[in-house]
Amino acid sequence: MAAYNNMIRRGALFSLSSLALAVSLSAQAYQFEVGDTTASIYGYAKLDLIYDVDNDLGVFGANPNVALDGEQVSTGHTRLHANQSRLAFETSTPTEQGALRTVIEGDFYGGGGGQFRLRHAYGEWNGIRAGQSETNFGTILGMTRIIDFKPQPGLANGARQGQLRYTTGGFSVALEEPGALGGGVASGFSAVNGRPAVHPNNKNSVPDVTMRYSGQAGDFRYGTSALLRRLGVDDGAEKNSATAWALNLEGEYRVSSAVTLRGSVTHGDGVGGYIEEAAGASAYVDPVSGEVKTIRATGATASIQLAAGPGNINLGYGYTTADLDGAVQDGVANAELANETMTDIHLNYIWSPIRNVSYGVEVSRHTRKIANGDDGDAVRLQGMVMYRF
Template structure:
């Protein structure tokens, strides 16, 4: 059969619920191939960054902040310009006898790390009759508590906004998913590193998928969400070591439109063994007690609060984020380097983002981020950032 292609020009394209985990509602070019509607959308973006203190990665990162006694903290003033956040995506919509089939493939150029700009897969999924399969944003949490920032790194304490493989079912405001257990959540730790990271235990295993549940609702000017997470944390070496523990987490988030010009938002996340399901999680999900061989989940608690105010052609955004890990038991158990593990992160962002014309956005931002390790040593960093974004 000969394919006929009809271009329909530029018009607003409403992304699916899952792609809405980014704060951008894209504009799209649409065309038809037989009975398939194809949409292309994305943006080109320049980020201009000046780190007043020590140099941080392009996307920021609390864990990269040098402590005050680190010689790197004295090397101040760093500039970088990059276009890694630039994004392109393709979406399709195909009618079937039993409902519409939609697919999305989306990527950016944050895959290389460092100075390299390599294409990175963000979303790759299809959805049909409420069933979503592929890679997309985790079902644990949404964007209601997410303060709008220019820094690509989301604020500490939020549910993780990264994407992973999953099978999800959605009906109305409720969704349930089976998700990749070794990706966002992380693995059981054998110890911590002097730089604040952790070492995965050689016997850590992922026997079962993580289970996530979410409900989204609305009451007048209030939008809210409740999420839950259950996961298994396990080690098994085929000899003496064989133990597991239950990990669990909850998230509450809300967005309240006080007036047409003023929006309040916030979130709370808490759990045992959730690890990277919390944005900028300061600790591993769990560790092996060196004396007993037991798997011990680490408790994480975080939250965000923010305000968004309309001003001229744009909005002023002020947001705060907080995330902390309870490492007392790990220190008492003698886990390697637990006293120098990351314990608490905070973020404070103030920005103004505006659009002089359709499809063009500018922004300026100042942020302060902090890092504290379990023994009380800490450090902080101030970043100035600007951005220019052209959407299509």
């Protein structure tokens, strides 16, 4: 369910996972002047070639689609698509208090694939950003550079949502849409894929609050983020709610010109979809007492990038797990079938024969474990061709 699972700059055009494809290359943009305003158009066309050795993981390598051992599923699925192709428009207008900047960007993952979808739409002036943009909770520092559009489990989920953000120096604070990325209170879980079902009386009463500080010490870049949320249900007669929180630490260390290490840790109580491929839900309603109870979750990533020839070899691991013991003991619907732990391991080689052209090949292994201990795994092979402008 999207509600639970789910460096933009001219030289950083990509989503969290796809930024890996050309993060070391500066993108080109078509620029023109309109009065005092400089406008830029940029983007890329990308073909993804995917073969799922085991069961079909979908357009993304989604862990909830991994079949559990013993389930009867078809194997060997191929797809080719260009949904990640992107188009963006940016303006910059000088003022007496700094540049006024606007960004509108979209791709073609809308409608299940093939329709234009809004990604970014915001303005920024004098430290204030307003509109839809990537969350202020975490960034790409701890992310493995992979070809799959979906980042690895355990990463602080950098998807985009409505927000009002203020930045000064390395510090930023934001009020963010509470019902999108993080998700809300669950009434139970799906017996098919372990995903949570939104409670019919779920209520988003106040914005999520995020804070972040980023810095650099020599060849080490780091960031730390905090999240505060309010989760609740309200049927008009009775209200119940709980406070949720989360912390994130991430870093990137350039060991040498050929070796870069990255990693992150995220932990919280009620963090929900702010962790990529969140296992479990943000919270649930106790079917006996009606109390809203938050679910603790932890995520982590680690990777190494090695320069080789005209490109880089990337090897990375992602992990996320949720504490579902309380939901099982309280008798929440299908809690024993809920997703408890997800892991990914990716190995790829991404290279550029010429500027603005990138190729890549990748193999990945995805796992899923549910609360009753059953588990499964699946292997995906993926290639890509990207042309940037």
